[in-house]
Amino acid sequence: MIHNPFANGSMPGSWKMGDTIPIPKPGKDPCRPESYTPITLSVLLKLTEGMIRRRLSALLPHHPRQFGFTRSRSSSDVVTIVIGKITRGLNEFGIVKYERPGGGAPTRHAHRHRSLVVLIDFSTAFDTVDDGKLFGMLDRLRRLSPRTKRWLHNYLRGRYVRVCTREQHSRKQLTSAGAPQGSVPGPQLFLHCVDDLLRRLDNIYSAAAFMHADEQTLVASGADIHACAAGMQPALSLISTWAAEHNLKINVAKSEAALFYISLHTLSDGDMVDLHLGNGQIRIQSRSVRLLGNTIDRLLNFGTHAPTASKQTMLRR
Template sequence: TDEALHFVLKVYNKFWRESYVPEQWRMATIIPITKPGKDPSNPSNYRPIALSSVLCKTLERIVNERLTDYLEMKKIISNVQCGGRKNKSTTDHLVTLEYKIRENFAHNEHLISVLFDVEKAYDQTWKYGILKDLHAMGMRGLLPKLVAKFLEDRKFRVKINNTMSEPFTQEMGIPQGSVLSVSLFAIKINQIATLIPNNNRFHASLFVDDFQISYR
């Protein structure tokens, strides 16, 4: 109802003004799913599916909209990054790479391409480094404070069938399955993207944590 929506809006506005994220919203339930064709006896062969509060995800979308607007307005994120950006997708990178391959083939030249997939990308991200980067980008006010609160004291439980574990504290990394995490990871990995030489012999493409570099 309109009354319920108005109440939720008031709650979100209060949390925004106070840079507050409830403890329950910073708790995730992890359901491990075996990767296709992998040995289920090896714990590293499971993909963690994180379930969190629907209300929190809605708040994250609001915050993420403001965050991405700032990043795009200030042109902070490198053009080689297409992950989590409006009107960009893997298709952009595929078309460009195909063009590079065809161009070099037509000129009887070689093209060397190296592809990287960062292992446990979110789990190994330095979350305090993200806050440092936000400050270095000139971001001040309530937005970085709310992001800091969102990353603070994250906890998770693991659920297998009907059995739930005790809560664990997420000491490092950014939360899996989070709406905000894609943008936060893009901020952290952006430093790597800016190191790629900008000339007609090098080409780089990045989709969140999938990285491709080619040279001719």
Template sequence: MPEDWKKAIVIPFLKPGKPPTTPSSYRPIALTSCLAKAYESIINIRLTFTLESEHLIDAHQCGYKKGCSTTDHIVRLEQEIRQAFLHKQFCLSVFFDLEKAYDTTWRYGILRDLANLGIRGRMLNCLHDFLSNRTFQVRLGTVLSRIFVQENGVPQGCVLSTTLFIVKMNSINRAIPRTVMHSIYVDDLQIACRASSLSSCERQLQITINRLTKWADQNGFRFSAQKTTAVLFTLRGLFPEPALKLYNINMPVKQEHKFLGITFDRKLNFLAHINALKAKANRALDVLKVLSHKHWG
């Protein structure tokens, strides 16, 4: 693979509502060669065909998989909560957030996992070459920084990166017991447990959380203790707040959480999601009213 195809131009974009003086407030957008993207697309088609035809990817992973979408996981989670309500149970769910997931992905681990899945020979050599000697420059306006070497992680803005990241996430299902329901969409991980007693839910999920943190340590990942949250779904009026820990830090418990574009609230009436859609529609209508003014529209 030519060296120019391995080079990226990174342009930082300020996130909405974030202070411009903080580096973490910017989202890096990586621009790569168009020829490189075409080449990667060919390799990606062949790789995903093998992974899907041989059923090598976890069935609970719906990210960029043919015939699957975010709707699959949204419906599965809703059904799990509805079943808990039907049997007068608690349903405790944890929504994980991986810190800088793409940037911290262990490259050797990707190649090792590919080999364990049976991807070897020319394909494995091609992917090793793709991940090696990656460089990037940061551009601000017309000014370019010096060239940096990306020593770890999957390259941002590349067609193959998401597939390789999914391969690295594939072994996470071994850390989750069968008694715990889970959903994965690329790097969005959710686990849930329902039971008649809240303590039973807490016990099963805490065991799973401990196993997941161990898996993350072994694979070069780390969960965000601040952004990982829990939601207790129940129709009961009075109940104690669940107590879960991540890295020995008390996990925040919220009344609602946005998962794959849908806001799940504690009683599953979707009022928070409906209100958000209503506000968004009203803003769009306000813009249309201005554009369709009688003097110019």
């Protein structure tokens, strides 16, 4: 019953009917639709997906800087690598020349570099990924057999969903985009889509990019905040262009840019620089950021994260 649809590159229409269950996000307003994560479940399709999971994982390669939904990788790997990148940037030195008042010979001093981290938030990325772009990427993969490609095309087309909550069901609705959340192939297909972005970012050497599923982190270093911004902006411009091509929306309001530096001098608002991202701007700030559940402060001493993590651990006991 399960082997024949895959062998024929097709799928029964009744299997494409999914029940979407809205899962509330912690601490969000329950009266707003964006405060829920939609999980779509289909019992028969779930069983079929489980049987082909290993085959798809082997056939769909993922970029080495993608850490989400990947065997032997986790969010902790991203946090460790990003902190390492920040630290290496802070350990670099440059020579700064200071002019003496009165026209004397200028003095030179060693100056620690800065590190800039940008966290990019994609709005409902799983639900809005362009199926047409995804089909084109799958068709270009030589490792996929024609039968597998037909099955994946059939799997993504003609899907219907209905919202189920409190034993009530909405009318069924045809979906025209997105990778099914809660499915087994859904994350694999989404990762394959964003791998194209990571491959493009490989050509920008002034900033390093990492992803955990749809959460993207970039790191750049430089002698000062302006050098960091100059190294980061080409990557942000590329991401903005790629997102527009694939109909993905960047939530600029939730995206962050934080500057890390070792100095007793506190930067004022006048020292900060704006970065262009999508249709808006994000201002570089000197403050803590939350990366995949870990609060990273400017001095990397985890003075903010450690007490919070300790309190949460005690509550679980």
